[in-house]
Amino acid sequence: MTDSPIASVDLVHIALPTRREHKWTGLTEPIGGYVLVKISDHEGRSGWGEAPALKDWGGEFGRYFGESPGTTMQVIEAYLAPAVRGAMPGDIIDLHARMDRIIKGFPYAKAAVEFAAYDLAGRQAGLPVHRLLGGAARKAIPVTHSxxxxxxxxxxxxxxxxxxxxxxxxxxxxxxxxxxxVEMVKRIRDTVGPKTTLCVDANQGYATPGEAIRTFRKMEHCELKYFEQPVEGIERLAEVARAIDAPVMADESAWNAHDVIQIVEKRAAQIVSIYTTKPGGLFKAMEVAAVCRAAGLVCNVNGSVETGIGNLANIQLAAAAPAVTLSCVVPVSTPVETLGGRVGGIYYKDDLIAAPMTLVDGMITLPDGPGMGIAADEAKIAKYTMRG
Incomplete structure (x- = not known):
């Protein structure tokens, strides 16, 4: 296979039906209405990426802002697509330089373009993306169900x-x-018994560090693995971290590598939740993971409940980043034909990839096909494309 530059960038706005409503504190819209990016080279080969853009999702105190499908498509069409045409898909440093020169911010839009470029580069080289990221630190990804x-x-x-x-x-x-x-945590522990690991995620929902601390102390007898983003703000997160025994995980406070440096300086968390999207793609997510590893922080991979297109990037990152040692909050992306009534890791009634992810003993087997590992199902993408 030979390298060939990016010839075209196409966008699709899809809406994948959910298995049930999935919400968290602050979310006011349904998941699954996302933007797909298809990048093609001059020889007709293609790669796919996804922006799971949610207008309600952003960083602390307006530091980073929500992206919607509309803003994502506008930014890609007007700025990013013209900037990356002619670039080599595997020259990711150049790809990011082009995108960052043309417009500041919009990490979800940039991530979607970068995922598609990585997918295409892997297909051109006949290699899975985790090989392009340095290889697999693990070949099975434990799944956390939310x-x-x-x-x-x-x-x-x-x-x-x-x-x-x-x-x-x-x-x-x-x-x-x-x-x-408190009642929910108690009921879940009573239902699953002592052998299942539980963790809690407040999505910055508690009004003050004091409220978060008091609430966690009423839950901690249920043996919780970590307390994720109890409050807004790195300094306020540090107050909670100092007051409780369980590790605090930073999510909304940790978008990029610079954020992690501040978290380390403030001793605000012992765990960082890495996204492929918050920093602007896999390349920059690996930078986040490298800073975490150097600082002695452990990580998981989390996301915005992507379809299979975006979730494949999650799996490639979880495999390649040595700092990612915890169970990951990622879907088990599965087309309807093979769903069989399962609910573990299943958030949608169908999916957009040509084959299901393989779940064995609670872990996703790392797909080793070229690019992101599993091909996109273009018929399904057409089926769930939003019209008008």
Whole structure:
């Protein structure tokens, strides 16, 4: 296979139907209405990327802002696509330089373009993307299932099935109301028993560090692995971290490598949740992971409940980054034809990849096909494309 420059950049706005409503504190729109990017070379080969853009998702105190499908498509069409045409797909440093010169910010839009370029580069070279990132530190990715903001009984039914299916870690969304949160954690622990790992994620939902600390102390007897982003702000996160025994995880506070430096300086967290999208793509996510590893922080890979197109990038990162040692909050992307009633890691009724991800003993087997590892299903993409 030979290198060939980027000839075209095409966009698709899709809406994938959800298995059930999935929400967290601050989210006001449904998941699954995302933007896909298709990059093609002069020989007709293509790579795919995804921007799981959500207008409600951003960093602390307006430091980073939400991107919508509309803003994503406008930025790519007007700025990024013209900038990257003619670039070599595998020259990722040049790709980012072109994108950063033409427009500041918009990491989700840039990530989608970069994913498609990595996918195409891997297909041109006949290699999986994790090889382009340095190789696989692990070949199986443990999955954490997120139950979102569900009612008590629905949550209990879901986690019981998830554990039966082999998932070993469950994330409980909190940050709504302290009494509700404490009761939910107790009910989930009683349902799954002592052997399943539990963690809680407030999505900055608690009003003050004091409220977060008091609430966690009422939960901690349930043996929680970590307390994710209890409050907004690195300094306020540090207050919580000093007051509790369990590790604090930074998510909304940790978008890029510079954020991690500040987190380390403030001793605000012991764990960082790395996204492929928050820093602007896989290349910069590996920078985040490298800073974390140097500072002795451990990581997981998290995301915005991507379709299979974007989730493949999550899996490639989780495999390649040595700092990623924890179970990852990623979907088990599965087309409807092979779903079979499973719910563990399943957030959509269908998917956009040509084959399902393989889940064995609660872990996704790293796909080793060229590019992102599993081909896009262009018929499914056409089926779920939003018209008008």
């Amino acid at each position: 139950i979102g903001l569900l009612g008590f009984e629905e949550a209990e039914r879901e986690v019981a099935q998830v554990v039966q299916e082999g998932i070993r870690t469950i994330k409980i969304k909190v940050g709504v109301d302290p009494e509700r949160d």
